[in-house]
Amino acid sequence: MSLADTLFRPDLLARYSANGPRYTSYPTAPQFRESFDTADYRRAAADPGAASTDLSLYFHIPFCDTVCFYCGCNKVVTKNRAHARPYLERLKREIGLQAACFDTQRPVSQLHWGGGTPTFLSHDEMTELMAATREHFNLLPDDQAEYSIEVDPREASPDTIALLRHLGFNRLSLGVQDFDPRVQQAIYRIQPFEMTASVMQAARVHGFHSIGVDLIYGLPHQTVASFSRTLDTMLELAPDRLSVFAYAHMPQLFKMQRQMDAATLPSSEARLALLQRVVERLTQAGYVYIGMDHFALPTDELARAQAQRTLHRNFQGYSTRAECDLIGFGASSIGKVGDVYAQNARELPAYTDSIDAGRLAIARGIRLSADDRLRRDVITQLMCNLEIRFDEFEAAYGIHFADTFAPELARLRSFEDDGLVSLGTRKLEVRMAGRMLVRNLAMVFDRYLGEQTLTRFSRTV
Structure with missing residues (x-):
């Protein structure tokens, strides 16, 4: 067997x-309360006992040039790149506000930019944000940390990948979802194979430590045969990690999902058949099944962390850095500091008002019992x-x-x-x-x- x-x-x-x-x-997040006292957050951040714990920084960049119909992320869809500038200025102020809460000599062993589409920012803006981060926090050398960024291949040229490596990023997470043109049309994410291949090739040329790819099963028009072709094509590109998520159709929560014809979604039986094909194809290709919907090559740090019992989970999913205090920056981001979870205001106006008033943008949270x-x-x-x-x-x-x-x-x-x-x-x-x-x-x-x-x-x- x-x-x-x-x-x-x-x-x-x-x-x-x-x-x-x-x-x-x-x-989980439904237990977070708006009555949360930010003083608890400040006390946890200032705890002298935390001095030996590394920091993890998460930056939420909410902007997207176009909307993918399946997406349930907190995002702002706009083609006006000028919207990034005021958001960047507030991120820089928030960096200062958060840094004042912590011993900033603590090393930052993990950093992640997510979205939205982080590469919505211009090259100069990305450089500026990383410079502000380095000014306030103790970023580590390349061989001692995992600094990752979510990249939409439609938004990233080989020059962008070169810049990201220069800025200190050493792991990429690429959104692909499916290579099939009919599926791409149905989800409003047109992304030819060549775009993805070009970004992955550039990442290897510039020495990224790990390349991860996101796929989704359960999307409109997917069949076992069509998704098998996507898997085979992806395996030719040989990413270090694969996350193959089950599409969650929740149009009552995410309005853009109503743009897809529910009649074209795979049945429950078809979804199981798709999942079975994923497991068969990836394990046959030598990927380690990490858990849930994650697979990694045996040489990847994620697989090694699981083998060494140091694997962890945070708000970005499986993580190789356990026991870090996580600081969230930007609208809707969530932090974990000691025994406290704290989430920033989800909506951009509320986030903006807090930062402009010189306050942390924390809107809700919980102190663990x-x-x-x-x-x-x-x-x-x-x-x-x-x-x-x-x-x-x-x-x-x-x-x-x-x-x-x-x-x-x-x-x-x-x-x-x-x-x-x-x-x-x-x-x-x-x-x-x-x-x-x-x-x-x-x-x-x-x-x-x-x-x-x-x-x-x-x-x-």
Whole structure:
């Protein structure tokens, strides 16, 4: 039996498919409160005990030249590049406001620009933003940090890639979604193969450490045959990482999704067949299945981090840098500082008003309780390392794991009966068939799920 056969169990995937969080945080964002006191954030940032913890910086650049119909990101669609200038000026002010909260000698071992489309900024503006960041924070040499940026190949020439490398970026994340022209037309993202190939070639010429690519299955007009061609074409380009997301059709939340004909979306059975093809093709090609929808070459830092049990999750997904304090910059960005999560105002006017008034733009957040911290660590271990070693939690938290989580372990017996997990007296281990359902397993430990509407989350499969 092949690896794909043990990973992919259509009967179980269909039965367990449900709406659920992706657990880029715990508690998840619906638990953040507008009554959050930013003083908690400042206290966590100034905590002397955090001095030994590295920093991670996230910058949200919300602008897009065109709108992709499937997209659910927080974005501003405009062809007027002049809109970037006032936003950049406020980002620079926010950098100063945030830097005043932290010991800025702490090394920045991770940095990420996301969007939107970060390369909406001009070359001069990108240079200016990175210079302002270096002025206030301690950025590390190239071989000691992961500095990444999301790139739309339609917005990036080889000269852009050269500039990004010069600025210090060493990892690219490229949006592709599908190479099929009919699918591209339906999602309003026309991106010829040559555009993607040109950017990837430039990234290799300029020595980027890792190239990741995003694909989506479940889009209009996709078939197993058409998406197989996309996978085969992508494998010829040999990215270091692949994220193959399930499209979440939620037109009640994202108006642009109404532009797509729902009748052209693959059926539930077809989506499972698409997913099966993804697993078969990528694992056969030698990619390591990291978890959920992520695959990486064995040589990539993501696969190595999982093998060394140092894999982590943050608001950008799987991460190689565990235990960093994350500072979010820009509209809607989320930070994690100590035991505090804090999110900036989502809408541009509210973000602008706060920065112009000389205030942090934090609009909501949460300070974690002792129970939150414990469950966050359990869920992180489950999602990243695919196991929970009870003795580690007993030593760290002074609990008896089997007693503290007796109801949860009892619920997991049905998962064990289906061959998804192995439950021992001292360890819970996710079996190969359970890896694609790890979100469902994590949901067992989430004490908030009964208090919120699951329909706001995407399907687990």
